[in-house]
Amino acid sequence: MKKSKLEETEEKSEEILEEEISKELEKKEIEKERKREILASWTPKTKLGKEVKEGKIKNIDEILDAKRKILEEQIVDYLLNLKSELISLGQSKGKFGGGKRRAWRQTQRKTAEGNIPTFSTMAVVGDENGHIGIGMGKAKETLPARDKAIRKAKLNIISVNRTCSAFDCSCSEPHTIPFKITGKSGSVRIVLIPAPQGTGLVVGSELKKVLKLAGIKDIYSKTFGKKRTTFNLVKACINALKKTNIK
Numbered sequence: 001m002k003k004s005k006l007e008e009t010e011e012k013s014e015e016i017l018e019e020e021i022s023k024e025l026e027k028k029e030i031e032k033e034r035k036r037e038i039l040a041s042w043t044p045k046t047k048l049g050k051e052v053k054e055g056k057i058k059n060i061d062e063i064l065d066a067k068r069k070i071l072e073e074q075i076v077d078y079l080l081n082l083k084s085e086l087i088s089l090g091q092s093k094g095k096f097g098g099g100k101r102r103a104w105r106q107t108q109r110k111t112a113e114g115n116i117p118t119f120s121t122m123a124v125v126g127d128e129n130g131h132i133g134i135g136m137g138k139a140k141e142t143l144p145a146r147d148k149a150i151r152k153a154k155l156n157i158i159s160v161n162r163t164c165s166a167f168d169c170s171c172s173e174p175h176t177i178p179f180k181i182t183g184k185s186g187s188v189r190i191v192l193i194p195a196p197q198g199t200g201l202v203v204g205s206e207l208k209k210v211l212k213l214a215g216i217k218d219i220y221s222k223t224f225g226k227k228r229t230t231f232n233l234v235k236a237c238i239n240a241l242k243k244t245n246i247k
């Protein structure tokens with residue numbers, strides 16, 4: 001006997017539902033495994049670290065709201081599931097004018113033995129759910145510089161308050177910032193403005209990385225000053241995002 005179309009679609013949606021549930025379970029398993037791994041190799045050195053490991057603190061916001069200083073990156077790793085990106089600070093030199101943006105800024109120190117290169121980079125970490133941090137790292141090689149930058153970014157984690165408060169939007173998702181905010185760093189000033197759902201991130205490519213990792217989906221922006229200094233631009237953006245918590 002042939003199945004009716006309705007039965008077929010019902011079966012299909014059940015399959016999809018089962019798949020989603022198993023995916024969700026898998027995610028939870030991975031999350032548990034991630035936490036187990038951190039705990040296994042971590043001996044906390046600070047009071048705050050011990051409280052986190054003992055399970056007394058379960059939420060990063062408890063720490064941030066109390067303005068407690070985080071000195072161990074495992075605290076952040078344990079409480080948040082972070083993703084990281086490098087910000088393109090440097091510019092490659094080369095024929096044809098160079099100018100291609102890259103993550104590493106290379107400087108050289110001249111000594112009797114020759115030129116010693118140093119690499120510096122800026123990392124941004126975030127959980128795509130209201131937490132973001134940036135950090136700089138400098139080392140003789142690229143990978144240690146990256147690791148240092150990521151570590152510092154974790155210790156600099158801040159929370160970002162998100163809502164739907166765009167006047168021309170009526171959803172209830174936390175997709176934008178609660179109000180207009182400004183931030184400054186060096187000669188760069190940035191203004192971030194709430195935007196309705198579907199607007200996207202109306203900012204430069206490096207700031208997109210920052211806002212995306214913070215969990216912001218829609219925003220308008222204006223920048224003033226030397227925008228080519230990406231370092232100051234990103235810092236100004238973070239300084240602005242800090243103000244989302246002012247009540």
Ligand SMILES: [Zn+2]
Nearest residue numbers: 164169171197
């Ligand atoms: Zn909205």
